[in-house]
Amino acid sequence: MAAAWCMPAAADERERAVAEVAQVYERIKIQQPLLQVHHHYSSSHQQLAQSLLSDALRALNVALSVMKQQRPSPAPATTPPVTSSVVVKAESPRSPSASADNEAIATPTERRAKKRSRSSVMEGNNKTSSSSWVDFTTVPYEDGYEWRKYGEKKINGTSYTRSYFRCTYKDDAGCLATKHVQQKDSSSDPPVFQVTYNNKHTCNNGKLILPFMNIKLEPPVLPPALAVQAYSALHDPFDQTMPPSQQESSSLPVSMQQPCGGATSSTTSSCISGESCCDEYPVLNMAHMAAAVEASPGYDLLYEELSLLCDSFKFY
DNA sequence: AGCATTTGACCAAG
DNA sequence: CTTGGTCAAATGCT
Numbered sequence: 001m002a003a004a005w006c007m008p009a010a011a012d013e014r015e016r017a018v019a020e021v022a023q024v025y026e027r028i029k030i031q032q033p034l035l036q037v038h039h040h041y042s043s044s045h046q047q048l049a050q051s052l053l054s055d056a057l058r059a060l061n062v063a064l065s066v067m068k069q070q071r072p073s074p075a076p077a078t079t080p081p082v083t084s085s086v087v088v089k090a091e092s093p094r095s096p097s098a099s100a101d102n103e104a105i106a107t108p109t110e111r112r113a114k115k116r117s118r119s120s121v122m123e124g125n126n127k128t129s130s131s132s133w134v135d136f137t138t139v140p141y142e143d144g145y146e147w148r149k150y151g152e153k154k155i156n157g158t159s160y161t162r163s164y165f166r167c168t169y170k171d172d173a174g175c176l177a178t179k180h181v182q183q184k185d186s187s188s189d190p191p192v193f194q195v196t197y198n199n200k201h202t203c204n205n206g207k208l209i210l211p212f213m214n215i216k217l218e219p220p221v222l223p224p225a226l227a228v229q230a231y232s233a234l235h236d237p238f239d240q241t242m243p244p245s246q247q248e249s250s251s252l253p254v255s256m257q258q259p260c261g262g263a264t265s266s267t268t269s270s271c272i273s274g275e276s277c278c279d280e281y282p283v284l285n286m287a288h289m290a291a292a293v294e295a296s297p298g299y300d301l302l303y304e305e306l307s308l309l310c311d312s313f314k315f316y
Numbered sequence: 317a318g319c320a321t322t323t324g325a326c327c328a329a330g
Numbered sequence: 331c332t333t334g335g336t337c338a339a340a341t342g343c344t
Contacts (some may be wrong), residue, residue, distance in 0.1 A: 152337070155334075156334090162334085164336075166336095178335095279343095
């Protein structure tokens with residue numbers, strides 16, 4: 001995934017995607033006031049429009065920053081932003097840059113672990129195309145895939161246990177995708193997790209599905225955490241599980257907040273798949289959206305912008 | 317009852 | 331021998 005994400009051949013497309021997302025971002029920003037001056041809107045509609053636009057803008061902003069960070073020429077940031085996920089290629093001893101990145105983030109114990117890894121990362125002759133990558137995220141349990149936990153270990157030199165997951169469909173589809181989640185020791189809020197993925201999903205169930213635009217994003221198209229994050233910002237505007245006041249005060253989309261209230265090993269494991277206990281992936285209600293467009297002309301703009309946004313991600 | 321998670325034991329690489 | 335990764339029986343949840 002990260003390999004495709006960073007492929008030089010895609011540089012032009014990346015630039016174009018960044019420009020396109022930036023354009024949509026600017027247009028949403030400019031047109032946002034239009035939604036607020038329609039006096040015939042109900043106050044709840046105004047709040048919903050405001051909330052949705054705000055979330056969309058935030059998601060676009062995050063997407064842009066991540067896209068720009070993934071440019072091939074400049075060295076990627078060694079300190080990932082707390083509020084977004086950053087994907088870095090991992091465990092490729094023949095890649096000096098990737099190795100340098102890992103040196104910056106890995107403890108001696110972690111480096112040792114990588115050398116002695118007996119996973120499929122370095123098996124066989126395929127030693128140049130690593131199937132392992134690292135993702136720094138605040139939402140390690142919501143990456144668009146379904147995982148089953150199969151182990152937990154206390155790792156030397158870390159304050160938190162490491163949880164091991166494999167694809168839920170390993171038995172059904174023979175999917176060999178695995179990941180392990182390690183909370184970083186930093187005292188940042190929300191806490192940052194290092195998620196190390198091994199092997200791409202080979203199961204059909206592993207596809208990221210964005211029902212809003214009926215887009216299916218293959219893993220290499222967009223980092224899962226980012227896709228979920230962007231998608232979460234476009235969640236059903238009529239599904240108000242939080243009062244508007246709380247929505248205003250919440251600095252992060254639901255998908256970017258701590259799952260199920262904490263990162264302790266005893267609580268995280270109950271919330272490891274997309275169908276978490278605290279917030280299922282929202283399903284955008286198209287009937288509601290259509291009705292909203294009908295009743296509120298401003299939603300035409302919103303709909304158009306979000307369509308463009310999804311097209312941008314689809315293209316990307 | 318069936319499924320997912322927990323957790324101690326085991327395996328293998330360094 | 332140490333330790334990261336995996337296994338599988340026990341346990342918990344729905």
